[in-house]
Amino acid sequence: MERNITGLISESEKELAEYCMESALGHGAAQVRISLSKSILDSVGMLNGEVDKVAHSADRSVFLYVFADGRYGTFSTNRLDKAELARFAANAVDTVKMLAEDPFRQLPDPARTEKGAVTGRELGLYDSSYEYMTAGKRMEIARDECISGKTGDGKDYRIISEECEYSDSTDDNLVLDSSGFYGRHTETSFAVCSEITIEDKGGRKYSGYWWDSSPFIDGLDRMACSEAALDRAIRQMNPRNRKGGKYRMVVDASVSSRLVSPVISALNAASIQQESSFLKDSLGKRIFGDGLSIIDCARTPGKPGARLFDTEGVATRDCEVIRGGAVKMYFTNTYIARKMGMEPTVEGVSRPVLVPFSCKKGCGEDSGVQFNAGRIMKECGSGIYVTGFNGGNCNQTTGDFSYGIEGFAFRDGQILHPVREMVITGNMVGLWNSLLFAGNDARPCTRWQIPSLCFDEVDFSS
Amino acid sequence: MENRYFLDRFKVTVPQLDSLIGTALAHGGDYADLYFEHTAYNDLLLKDNEVASGGFHIDSGVGIRVLKGDKTGYAYSESTEMPDMTCAAKAAAQIAMAGGLPADYRHAVSTGLPAPDLYPAARNWKDCPASGFIPVLKKLESIIYSKEPKVVKVIAKLSWSESEILMYNSSGELACDFRPMGSIVASVIFSWNGKNENKTASRSFRMGAEMITDRLMDEIAEEAVAGIDDRFRAIRPKGGKMPVVMGAGASGILLHEAMGHSFEADFNRKGQSIFSGMTGKKICDSSISIVDDGTIRYNRGSCNYDDEGIRGQKTYMVKDGILVSYLHDRISARFYGLQPTGNGRRESFRFNPIPRMRATYMENGNALKSDLIASVKKGIYVDEFSNGQVKIGEGDFTFYVKSGCLIENGRLTAPVKDLNIIGNGPRTLADIVGVGNDLAIDNGTWTCGKDQSVPVSCGIPSVLVKSLTVGGN
Numbered sequence: 013m014e015r016n017i018t019g020l021i022s023e024s025e026k027e028l029a030e031y032c033m034e035s036a037l038g039h040g041a042a043q044v045r046i047s048l049s050k051s052i053l054d055s056v057g058m059l060n061g062e063v064d065k066v067a068h069s070a071d072r073s074v075f076l077y078v079f080a081d082g083r084y085g086t087f088s089t090n091r092l093d094k095a096e097l098a099r100f101a102a103n104a105v106d107t108v109k110m111l112a113e114d115p116f117r118q119l120p121d122p123a124r125t126e127k128g129a130v131t132g133r134e135l136g137l138y139d140s141s142y143e144y145m146t147a148g149k150r151m152e153i154a155r156d157e158c159i160s161g162k163t164g165d166g167k168d169y170r171i172i173s174e175e176c177e178y179s180d181s182t183d184d185n186l187v188l189d190s191s192g193f194y195g196r197h198t199e200t201s202f203a204v205c206s207e208i209t210i211e212d213k214g215g216r217k218y219s220g221y222w223w224d225s226s227p228f229i230d231g232l233d234r235m236a237c238s239e240a241a242l243d244r245a246i247r248q249m250n251p252r253n254r255k256g257g258k259y260r261m262v263v264d265a266s267v268s269s270r271l272v273s274p275v276i277s278a279l280n281a282a283s284i285q286q287e288s289s290f291l292k293d294s295l296g297k298r299i300f301g302d303g304l305s306i307i308d309c310a311r312t313p314g315k316p317g318a319r320l321f322d323t324e325g326v327a328t329r330d331c332e333v334i335r336g337g338a339v340k341m342y343f344t345n346t347y348i349a350r351k352m353g354m355e356p357t358v359e360g361v362s363r364p365v366l367v368p369f370s371c372k373k374g375c376g377e378d379s380g381v382q383f384n385a386g387r388i389m390k391e392c393g394s395g396i397y398v399t400g401f402n403g404g405n406c407n408q409t410t411g412d413f414s415y416g417i418e419g420f421a422f423r424d425g426q427i428l429h430p431v432r433e434m435v436i437t438g439n440m441v442g443l444w445n446s447l448l449f450a451g452n453d454a455r456p457c458t459r460w461q462i463p464s465l466c467f468d469e470v471d472f473s474s
Numbered sequence: 475m476e477n478r479y480f481l482d483r484f485k486v487t488v489p490q491l492d493s494l495i496g497t498a499l500a501h502g503g504d505y506a507d508l509y510f511e512h513t514a515y516n517d518l519l520l521k522d523n524e525v526a527s528g529g530f531h532i533d534s535g536v537g538i539r540v541l542k543g544d545k546t547g548y549a550y551s552e553s554t555e556m557p558d559m560t561c562a563a564k565a566a567a568q569i570a571m572a573g574g575l576p577a578d579y580r581h582a583v584s585t586g587l588p589a590p591d592l593y594p595a596a597r598n599w600k601d602c603p604a605s606g607f608i609p610v611l612k613k614l615e616s617i618i619y620s621k622e623p624k625v626v627k628v629i630a631k632l633s634w635s636e637s638e639i640l641m642y643n644s645s646g647e648l649a650c651d652f653r654p655m656g657s658i659v660a661s662v663i664f665s666w667n668g669k670n671e672n673k674t675a676s677r678s679f680r681m682g683a684e685m686i687t688d689r690l691m692d693e694i695a696e697e698a699v700a701g702i703d704d705r706f707r708a709i710r711p712k713g714g715k716m717p718v719v720m721g722a723g724a725s726g727i728l729l730h731e732a733m734g735h736s737f738e739a740d741f742n743r744k745g746q747s748i749f750s751g752m753t754g755k756k757i758c759d760s761s762i763s764i765v766d767d768g769t770i771r772y773n774r775g776s777c778n779y780d781d782e783g784i785r786g787q788k789t790y791m792v793k794d795g796i797l798v799s800y801l802h803d804r805i806s807a808r809f810y811g812l813q814p815t816g817n818g819r820r821e822s823f824r825f826n827p828i829p830r831m832r833a834t835y836m837e838n839g840n841a842l843k844s845d846l847i848a849s850v851k852k853g854i855y856v857d858e859f860s861n862g863q864v865k866i867g868e869g870d871f872t873f874y875v876k877s878g879c880l881i882e883n884g885r886l887t888a889p890v891k892d893l894n895i896i897g898n899g900p901r902t903l904a905d906i907v908g909v910g911n912d913l914a915i916d917n918g919t920w921t922c923g924k925d926q927s928v929p930v931s932c933g934i935p936s937v938l939v940k941s942l943t944v945g946g947n
Contacts, residue, residue: 059544059744063572068549068565069824086529090552100532107530110605111518114526147568172745172867209746209867217748217867248868256714286521286627287663287670403731403863403872404894404945409663409672412710414894414945416863416872432870435894435945437710473713473945 020184035101043079055179061160084117126321132198176206220244251430260395274406281344290411300337303369310362317363317459384453385464390425411440501570503540505579507643537823595682617695627663649783704889713946721857723914726932731862739806748869760795768832775832782818821926835933839909843936869899910936
């Protein structure tokens, strides 16, 4: 098999990783996995149209997973000197030997590991134009992003500050194990973000934030970022208090993943095993409303979050996580599977995609037209349109949640005014049983493909 | 430890440091500094009745910063070989190529004074074999089980780290610091009548291994099981605006989120904070003084020197109701023509320093906690929290309440849990109508996540806020 190494990790560094693994095995480890990562990140930050910060970072790390005498430990270092690595590996094995035995710890079955991640570029997440980025080009993109010339004169606000940043990075990860696994993953990322603070004539401040990112420079929507941030700040002016009560809640696609992540976390088999998940004993059962379906599209080429193997080296697959409200899988690594007597899957979600849904037949979800927050508001009449979360949490053991929100009151599908200091409270199971709509407007730049959502009868406090 | 030790640790000499500074300033930068760090982090995890996983992690490198006016160039190297550090210095130097007016960064720092020693370690962690800590976790687990029959799972983690820091700058100032940190966290799952609940208790100190005592284990175990019956009985109250009595200690998260972040001078220098331009103005009752303190012995947020080489300090942000100071790093101090307050902190050598809190607390008032509760007809009392957040411009903050009680007719009644509370910083400060005399600093594993993670702590006496928005049914 040809292993064409043309990334950040050099052939000699790959040999160092192999040497570290051999050192651990030579010192008494029964099995070893090693993960060597290198990355480079450059960023240019602008403040009010002028360069404010230029940063360059180059990272490297070796993670060593040691299985010795039925025991297990995890170690890391960023010192890649050969002699130091040998000492590091020996110390790691000695440390593992003092821990308690855990017979369930071992490397994954080689039959389950990925065989096709050879060059690291199989998923098409590497943009070779990264290699032609220069300090000057980065500065130019960052300057283009700024809109500080627009002071807001003659308007009912003025711009207090505009902070925007352009960054690009490349990551190279090589994973080897003593059972013969070899996997490499390489990707690039290009990102812009902008935060604008404005002040109204009464001296009240409002801020708006927007961002975009892509594995490819041509996929980056960089010119619209500050405009979007300014628009989000302006739209928050003159908020009104809204009486608390039960409202329909439309959640914008830019923030809707906040309501999905507690569900995905609760499907982690490690939480199930520790009895700290509200989705314990839910496998195969219909827990949520039939509108909730989530697929893990782990192997979609060229898309953020795609990967051929997980941190254990296990081959990912595209699979159903939740279908029609029924839980179809737990995220179960080799250790937890052996411990719980379950079939192993993968150790975590890669690229979750929430499937569009409408409680009204033939409305939106499969019509091929854009089914976004605006359209959903028209469908559901009146309620609160949530465009941001301000703090809050979900108790993973019970599913009870409470989040601060920002957004807008709407009536007959039309936005009325911004709201502030509102809190939503409920339970994740109840919330997802009240799902009315899931749009088809997930942002392309995000790993979590979660569209705008609409829930019925949500408790708002104000 | 002598400075010599740190120079040897990073295999550098003062002439080499000067050479790097020279490279960093080659394009006309006004100021440059070097931040060398070697951190050894260890952990042990008890789960399913055994300490069956653990490890150690080594992180080492140097961060190089160049300032030109208020602008920052930053780069770092994970190697302390001169060619690698020189490359990083050249990258950081680029900021000066953007031009700008020169600025004077020669702060009158307190050189010549004896080095502070806020966290002397009686027993260095590195001198203690990790195997010696396994019985500690087993004992903690055993105490937790012995205290409460509803316990079904205990996860206990002991982590410790030692950071060796060397800082040098273009004013020729050299500062070195040895920073130990030990943390213990116990997460407990309880089961009762087919329902599960969880609680977490933690302690963290800048201390050596002498922090591990039977008394500390008992204290953590007691806190981990305290009030679990109430947790199972807890209700979601009717939400809305109501008076809130914040219990002493962990309620200091109110100060951290509602005020502390808005007092950080980078936000104010850029005009973004709701408190911008308000120094010298009265912002709350004259009985209120709020402090950010980096000098509490063994405290998680304390610093002998901050990460810009400025000595640890105690800084009044609000004194007798008047906003007297923001929290400054070198950049904001120069901007305002003031001295830095020792708040320039960073997560590691990978990050440039920015103004950050240390231990933030409110000084004692005169009220009794019982009187504060008795004065509320209908409201809630809160005493356990997890996380919080603030919007700097608007001043809107939130924090998440893990547990508390309803207050009805001046008495604590039904327990409540899992609520988000939301308010507005300046308004909430003005709405504090009673301050207790029971100041407590919470020594949990508080970590502030403003772009970078840094250890902090918080504290407060019992206070009565006359109106906050409480999430509920």
